[in-house]
Amino acid sequence: DAKTTQPPSMDCAEGRAANLPCNHSTISGNEYVYWYRQIHSQGPQYIIHGLKNNETNEMASLIITEDRKSSTLILPHATLRDTAVYYCIVSAGAGSYQLTFGKGTKLSVIP
């Protein structure tokens, strides 16, 4: 699986949009971008994934650059409950059996 690079930490004011970047310059054509988050003392939680088109669900939006070498997870209106470690992972779809987690980005939402 391709590797990802994320900033170790970020702050965001409550109610503002949180934009979490991820670089994956060695991503292959068949690899998807997945985002998970882990709130303290809980298991990771799936957020969203995409291949090359932008994706949106009830939790977040995923913006993938045209060359697919980077992406941004957007939480449109951050709340205190969004404080967590956010993991960006690239993995092939069919045939892939593991996710390789890095250290992620610790997002702190500030009142």
Add this chain to the structure above:
Amino acid sequence: ETGVTQSPTHLIKTRGQQVTLRCSSQSGHNTVSWYQQALGQGPQFIFQYYREEENGRGNFPPRFSGLQFPNYSSELNVNALELDDSALYLCASSLGRGVGANVLTFGAGSRLTVL
């Protein structure tokens, strides 16, 4: 729809002992993965089971073994415990082996301390 449940939530063992951790999959899921998360690190893949067969394994020694049962629940067994085995053990379930297999539902984990 029930989520992933793990037991026990916390346990303490001594070096050299054996431990069994249990996991019930989310309803409708047929794939189970196990991850180890050391303090301050991201989860590390141990292995995955699909329909009762091992479908992939990470860089863990053979003393880490597992089972998946016909109801898709699973066990993780660790023999000859070492101090470095102290970690949070996470079970995750998913559906199939395609793109959806990487959309994991995680349990809250079992916190193992080895003394």
